[in-house]
C-alpha cells in the first residue's frame with residue numbers, strides 16, 4: 001500500500017503529513033507534485049494543508065485546477081482513498097468531490113489552537129480505530145474553516161452518515177458543528193483539523209495516530 005502526498009505551491013503541511021504517514025505510522029508514502037498527471041502505483045492520495053496559490057480567489061479555488069487533480073477525481077470516482085486536511089479539504093470542496101463550502105471563520109480571524117472533537121462516525125476507512133463518539137483533541141489552523149451547505153445537503157449528510165467529526169466547542173461557526181465529512185461513498189474525507197499534527201507526545205496530542213491506524217486497518221482488510 002502506497003500513498004501520495006500532493007505538493008501544491010503554497011502547501012505548508014506536506015512535510016508534516018508525509019512524516020506522520022511514513023515515519024510515525026510506517027505507511028509507504030511519497031511526495032507527488034501538483035504538476036504530475038499520473039498517480040499510477042499509488043493506492044490513495046493525501047492533500048495537505050497550507051495556502052495553495054496564496055489562497056487567491058478562494059482557498060483551494062486555483063489548486064483545484066492543478067494537473068494532478070484529474071487523477072484525484074479519478075481516484076475518488078474509483079472508490080480509492082482520498083483525504084484532505086484543512087486546505088486539502090477546501091480543495092476537495094472546490095473540486096466538487098465533497099459537498100458544501102468553507103467560509104471565513106465567524107470571528108473573521110485566523111484560529112490556531114488545539115480543539116476538542118467528537119468522532120461521530122467510526123465506521124469509515126479513516127476512523128475505524130476510534131471509539132464511537134470518542135472525544136479527541138486535534139490542532140486547527142485556519143482562516144476559512146466555517147463549513148456551510150444548504151439545508152437539503154445537510155439532511156443528506158446526516159441521512160448518509162457522512163458527518164465524521166464534529167467540534168465539541170465550535171471554534172469557527174461551522175454549520176451543525178461540522179469539522180469533517182465524507183462523500184456519499186465514504187472513500188473521500190475532508191476535515192479542517194490536522195491529525196498529522198497530533199501523532200507524537202512531543203506535539204501535545206497523539207489523538208491523530210488512530211487516523212493513520214484506521215487507514216492501515218482498511219488496507220489490511222482489503223488485502224485479505
Ligand SMILES: NC(=O)CC[C@H](N)C(=O)O
Pocket residue numbers: 048049050051052055059085086087088141142143144145
Ligand atoms: N492550515 C491550512 O491549511 C489553512 C487553510 C487556509 N489557508 C485557511 O486559512 O483557511
